[in-house]
Amino acid sequence: MQQLGPRNGLRTLILLAFAVLVTNYYLSRKPSSIFMGMYRLSENPQESNLLTNMHALVFMITGMALPLEQLSEYLAIPNPLVYIRQDRGIRHFASYLALLALYCLVFTGIQVCIAFVVIPDLVPGQLLSTAICAGLTLFCMLLMVNCSYLLANRAAGYIVALVIYASLLSFWPAARWFSTAHAGPIPLWLPSLLALTVALIAANAVACDHPRIA
Structure with missing residues (x-):
């Protein structure tokens, strides 16, 4: 692991742990056309929906952890010798969104x-x-994490993103609406997530211009 470097070594460990969980997912349950990282509804509304969706939660946690904030660093360009973040403009912000x-x-x-x-x-x-x-x-959860990173409060981004997601999984009526409601042929999660994405991109753009003291 030392030969890989600290970041690549940690990333390898994350991937190995995730590979074990993915293998467990496909071996321990009947194969389903529902994507592994997609939340599901528990058959009994009285039971915790969170337990039914542990694999979906692991998917999100792994996806959030794997970049190890390198994309956020690319956007923020932290430099202890620079007191105010340099303005890289719309093109740099757009390239960050494309990479994300x-x-x-x-x-x-x-x-x-x-x-x-x-x-x-x-x-x-x-x-x-x-x-x-x-x-x-x-994508939305990573935008939440990045916004907190830009505002020099890394932990808050991870906590808020995971609490919101876990709350959605735990609250059966909300999870049911989010997974089954449709407007004609369009599932309502699509416009909901697109609206959230636009709002989070706007918040990130504001945070990116926010002066940050090193």
Whole structure:
């Protein structure tokens, strides 16, 4: 691990732990066309929905942890010799968003490919739609983390993102509405997550311009 460097070594450990959990997911339950990182409803509303969604929670935690804040560092350009963050402009911010979206796409896409290989009789449409929901949710959570990073309060971003997500999973009526409500052919999670994404991008843009004392 020392030869990999501290960050790559830690990233390798995270991936190994996640690989074990992914293997456990496919071996311990009946294969489903619902994406592994997508939340599910427990069959009994009286039971904790959070326990039913531990794999989805692990998916989000791993997705948040794996970058090790390198994308946030790319945007913030922290430098102990510079008291005020340099303004890199809209192009730099847009490139950060593109990198973040690419990361979420790759992280989610790899597991979609695994599902196609492991589950022989899956429904492609259901897998892809639930994977999009999980990937977009991860994108929003990383934006929350980055906003707190820019405001020099790293822990708050992780805590807020995980508390919001875990609360959604735990509150059965909200989880049921979010996973089953549709406006015609469009699931309501799509406009909800898109609106949240726009709001978080705006918050990140404001935080990026916020003077930060080193």
